[in-house]
Amino acid sequence: MPTRNKIYFASDFHLGAVSYQSSREREARIVRWLDLVGDDAAEIYLVGDIFDFWFEYSTVVPKGYIRFLGKLAQLADAGVKLYLFKGNHDMWMFDYFEKELNATIVANELTFERNGKKFYLHHGDGLGPGDVKYKFLKKFFRSSFCQWLFARLHPSLGVGIANRWSRHSRIEGGRTEHLRTHEQEWLVTHSEEVLKTNHYDYLIYGHRHLPLDITLSTGSRYINLGEWVYYKTYAVFDGEHLELKYFEKVEETVKSL
Numbered sequence: 039m040p041t042r043n044k045i046y047f048a049s050d051f052h053l054g055a056v057s058y059q060s061s062r063e064r065e066a067r068i069v070r071w072l073d074l075v076g077d078d079a080a081e082i083y084l085v086g087d088i089f090d091f092w093f094e095y096s097t098v099v100p101k102g103y104i105r106f107l108g109k110l111a112q113l114a115d116a117g118v119k120l121y122l123f124k125g126n127h128d129m130w131m132f133d134y135f136e137k138e139l140n141a142t143i144v145a146n147e148l149t150f151e152r153n154g155k156k157f158y159l160h161h162g163d164g165l166g167p168g169d170v171k172y173k174f175l176k177k178f179f180r181s182s183f184c185q186w187l188f189a190r191l192h193p194s195l196g197v198g199i200a201n202r203w204s205r206h207s208r209i210e211g212g213r214t215e216h217l218r219t220h221e222q223e224w225l226v227t228h229s230e231e232v233l234k235t236n237h238y239d240y241l242i243y244g245h246r247h248l249p250l251d252i253t254l255s256t257g258s259r260y261i262n263l264g265e266w267v268y269y270k271t272y273a274v275f276d277g278e279h280l281e282l283k284y285f286e287k288v289e290e291t292v293k294s295l
């Protein structure tokens with residue numbers, strides 16, 4: 039029996055984008071990563087945008103991703119606890135993965151303590167100042183009315199529309215995101231705001247598509263998990279330390295301020 043004493047975090051796999059072929063290659067890489075971490079993982083947090091698009095009808099789920107989902111099922115059956123966050127691309131995850139994988143679906147933020155360290159997790163969309171238009175859209179897309187309406191469309195039509203929509207904000211091979219100043223990094227702003235009322239050691243997000251490890255004013259760390267089209271980054275907590283790492287890529291170090 040392996041010792042399961044580590045916690046792993048990753049986000050923004052965007053499975054389904056950009057092409058079928060690139061998604062399959064990425065899926066294979068993710069499965070290799072899950073094989074690696076599956077040996078000592080107690081918990082795995084997938085912090086949103088796992089799929090470039092996801093919708094669950096009452097009897098139908100999107101095609102594809104069977105190796106990835108099979109691997110998650112294998113890990114879940116081996117006793118690894120899975121947490122799947124809703125991102126802005128896959129906010130329509132309902133109870134399918136709860137049923138099939140015994141996973142916990144997280145809609146917004148999740149906070150917990152492990153070994154005396156406090157964690158704050160969120161996909162990262164709709165936080166911080168500005169972006170009023172997106173915040174409004176998020177409220178609409180997450181409403182039960184919108185979900186009811188979408189479920190009435192035939193999947194060929196609904197998923198077709200969704201894929202076209204998804205292309206607008208699609209991740210295009212990474213490396214397009216650059217570090218901004220602290221004032222412009224809205225998740226830094228949001229984290230500092232959160233830290234005014236509660237202490238956390240680690241504030242972990244996705245969404246930004248840029249791996250970041252930034253020490254905040256209180257000594258807490260803002261970790262951005264990056265994405266898996268270009269960077270292939272993840273974080274691991276071994277009970278004492280949290281580290282942001284590259285998977286199958288060693289020549290670059292993670293950016294920090």
Ligand SMILES: [Mn+2]
Pocket residue numbers: 050087125127209245246247
């Ligand atoms: Mn994303």
